Amino acid sequence: MRSPRFRHGLPRAVLLLLAVLLAVPCLAAPAGAERPGKAAIASAHPLATAAGFEVLARGGNAFDAAIAVGAALSVVEPQSSGIGGGGFFLLHSVADGKDVFLDARETAPAATRGELWIGTDGKLDRDKSVNGPLSAGIPGEPAAFTWLAAQRGKLPLKVSLAPAIRLAREGFPAYPRLVAAIGQRRAVLERWPAAAGLYLVDGAVPAEGQRLRFPDLAATLERIAESGDAGFYQGAFAQRMVEAVRAAGGTWSAEDLAGYRVKLREPLTVAYRDWRIVTAPPPSSGGIAVAEMLNILSGYELGRLDRVQRTHLTIEAMRRAYRDRAEYLGDPDYVQMPVAELTSPLYAAGLRASIHPQKATPSALLPGYGAPAESTHTTHYSIIDADGNLASVTKTVNLTLGSGFVVPGTGFVLNNEMDDFALRPGEPNAFGLVGGDANAPRPGHRPLSSMTPSFVIGKDRVGVIGTPGGSRIITMVLEGILAFIDGEAPAKVAANPRFHHQYLPDVVSAEPDAFSAEETRALEAMGHVVNRGERTWGLMNVVSWERTTGTVQAGSDPRGGGGAGAAAVK
Structure with missing residues (x-):
């Protein structure tokens, strides 16, 4: 099947060459204890x-x-x-x-x-x-x-x-x-x-x-x-x-x-600062989207920004990754996808250049396509x-x-x-969103998914992370990875309030405690539409290993009420 044309950024040939030249380095294995000793x-x-x-x-x-x-x-x-x-x-x-x-x-x-x-x-x-x-x-x-x-x-x-x-x-x-x-x-x-x-x-x-x-x-x-x-x-x-x-x-x-038959696939790996993120390849759309968002955000010193500015840039990265998600991705056994281009640092640099530091980019101004939901x-x-x-x-x-x-x-x-296929390309699925021909239902095909099980590997910390949540899985995993890299423990990573943007609808979804009233006003002044105080979502589970101290931790999401959240170390 003919690969879809890459409709924005630099020409494909250039991007493929640069993707090879800028391939993710294999970061050194963490120093410290050789084994956790506990589970x-x-x-x-x-x-x-x-x-x-x-x-x-x-x-x-x-x-x-x-x-x-x-x-x-x-x-x-x-x-x-x-x-x-x-x-x-x-x-x-x-x-x-x-x-x-x-x-x-x-x-x-x-x-x-x-x-x-x-x-x-x-x-x-x-x-x-x-x-x-x-x-x-x-x-x-x-x-x-x-x-x-x-x-x-x-x-x-x-x-x-x-x-x-x-x-x-x-x-x-x-x-x-x-x-x-x-x-x-x-x-x-x-x-x-x-x-x-x-x-x-x-x-x-x-x-x-x-x-x-x-x-x-x-x-x-x-x-x-x-x-x-x-x-x-x-x-x-x-x-x-x-x-x-x-x-x-x-x-x-x-x-x-x-x-x-089950399929063995090569995981996606992306370098973000001094960390190596190992994540899901197609037919998950999540790993590519996470890689694209991290590549965009790698161009900013997020730790030096105030929370509103950091949130604005993160939303803009989400917006662009979700736009690409439905356009190009499907079952890798049948659909040729521009994975190298989508995960290229150079492509991310082009997307980053389109982000205004103080103004939201209306999704209508980006090349149009709807994102499927699960x-x-x-x-x-x-x-x-x-x-x-x-x-x-x-x-x-x-x-x-x-x-x-x-x-x-x-x-x-x-x-x-x-129903996770685009059963009729361009027709909304159960969640009112649409998908493309790359994810159309065909014999033997596997539907596109947002599921994004991931590892976060640093010099002396290792994290295992993932969550349910439909099309919001990807942004939850992104936020969880960033929080873990910032030094937060698994229980905190799993409990943090969340926000989400998926290109269409052009709205920032926010859990009740995600933003203060002042932060919401500041985001809205930038042009974002914020639905503050939506229902909570997700049920994240995270475990970690601190190699320098030998500490093993586990954290389960407090959302979900009875029967939810079971984290233990033994």
Whole structure:
């Protein structure tokens, strides 16, 4: 496929040459202790964090713990992720010193074609794109767990999955976030008896504290523990899923499931001052956007600026990176993308030159394009083990409780990731925003994502960071990286108030405590439109290792109420 033309900045040939000449240097490894000696885990639920430590105590490493935490979250946080979905796993192995990006993003079924989601009026049918099996891509999480156990772990899969199996069978108390999610999606769950039977109790939304058990999910996890991903993607279990999906209007085939593979990709690396940021490559848009924003901001002495000026420049960097996000990015296996240009320091210098130090740039003055958005219902967890192995994992089923569709007898909800494609280029998705042809739905393609699991590596500090939050993930990770570089501890990084700009709409979203009234007035005087006091967003989890002191820390986001925020060091 022809690569899209690069419509602003210097000519491509010049940029490619300079990208090579200005390639990110390999920064020296941190000095200090050779290993942390302790482990840190931060996840969205205490039971998931406990599952990770249980597996570490049985002799596992960070990658075994990543299976345990992820599988436990599929039990206790089904509104955000699960084995019916997928995700991204950024991994650092002490044994070989390498960083690996495991892409377990869902894929479009072979029968995918854009008209499947078009209604009789010729417009995108929102119900089909977000509810029911037609909205579901082929899940990737079971394949990721199998790969982790076989290629990076120290324990058999059945040991790493044991805590989640026990949780699913013995149950756990319903907590406010989960109860609210089930209430929000109740009408959709009630369309399918298996979904209603799984998440409703006697036809009603469960009460807080009520014990929830998922025996079918326990059996599914046991099948994966025994047979690996073949127990999910092949045989009678796979056939049962195909038959149920097709009977309810979906297009899955046995070949779609049998043909699913995780992808190993080279992580993106960007140098920012004396730090090395390792982050997500496509089909994540997040790493490229973070690299572009950091490259722009590297031209300023942010530490010497007052908060209003620093915020203004950060917003302008966000605006430009989000403009590029939808224009150029898609599935790297099928779409040629100008990644070298977008992440080039020289390209960033050109963008920086277009930023007025005292005035906002109206988004309408930049070359036009809309940014696609994804659900905020995702999860992230961060792990450092005692040897210094790192895992930064972000995974999702997309909308709250995914598609709302459950195959009878399986115990989990299917994702609705097909809505993360630009199902009809130029047509708004569930969040009122649009995407381009590079992210159009095609057989076997993986939809563009904002998920941005990252490492922040300095001379004597190492951080593992990530968050859910849909299209706001990218700006949260950017702000978290900058705060960590400024010396803040994980708990502070995760709790900081946030602001966000994504090019369109041309508005600065701000959490209630993000700006003072005086700061808001100053930003507005520069021309920014500030929505001050919006709802909070995200559920960030951060862990760190101070190499000079040997200190290991973990911080979970206080947002989200009961069941959220589980950080521990042992």
